[in-house]
Amino acid sequence: MERTSERDDHAGGPMDRVADLGKDIGSYIRQQRNNAKISLRQLSRLAGVSNPYLSQIERGLRKPSAEILQQIAKGLRISAEALYVQAGILDHPVGGPVVEAVRADTSLSERQKQVLLDVYESFRRENRGTTPAGDSSKSPDHKE
Numbered sequence: 001m002e003r004t005s006e007r008d009d010h011a012g013g014p015m016d017r018v019a020d021l022g023k024d025i026g027s028y029i030r031q032q033r034n035n036a037k038i039s040l041r042q043l044s045r046l047a048g049v050s051n052p053y054l055s056q057i058e059r060g061l062r063k064p065s066a067e068i069l070q071q072i073a074k075g076l077r078i079s080a081e082a083l084y085v086q087a088g089i090l091d092h093p094v095g096g097p098v099v100e101a102v103r104a105d106t107s108l109s110e111r112q113k114q115v116l117l118d119v120y121e122s123f124r125r126e127n128r129g130t131t132p133a134g135d136s137s138k139s140p141d142h143k144e
Helices: 014-035 040-047 051-058 066-076 080-087 096-104 110-128
Strands: none
Touching: 014 051, 014 066, 014 080, 040 051, 040 066, 051 066, 066 080, 080 096, 096 110
């Protein structure tokens, strides 16, 4: 079926972007699987999804649901949030390269990543001179 709409003929149209998201998440999962040195068969078993389905996801032929992404993240021992961002389900978190590096580190547990990011953010707030809402541990006239 040919597209006749000028808007749809341009590269980067809505359907192209959806297809790209599927390819992006698939290649990201494959990259994370390779980094973890896990075979496709091992990951399918760990994530509880079929081997052919996981292969189709990695090749960009299928776009997995949030639930499947969560299972894959668990199998890869990475943040489900990272997969949600890659899949376009969540917006890219703010924080820059440090936050991205911490989230991408496969040698840290999710708990370790969160603690590290909490400490990092507390230092950033301190340097900006702000405290999170509801944090009254520092009064404005407190000097260190």
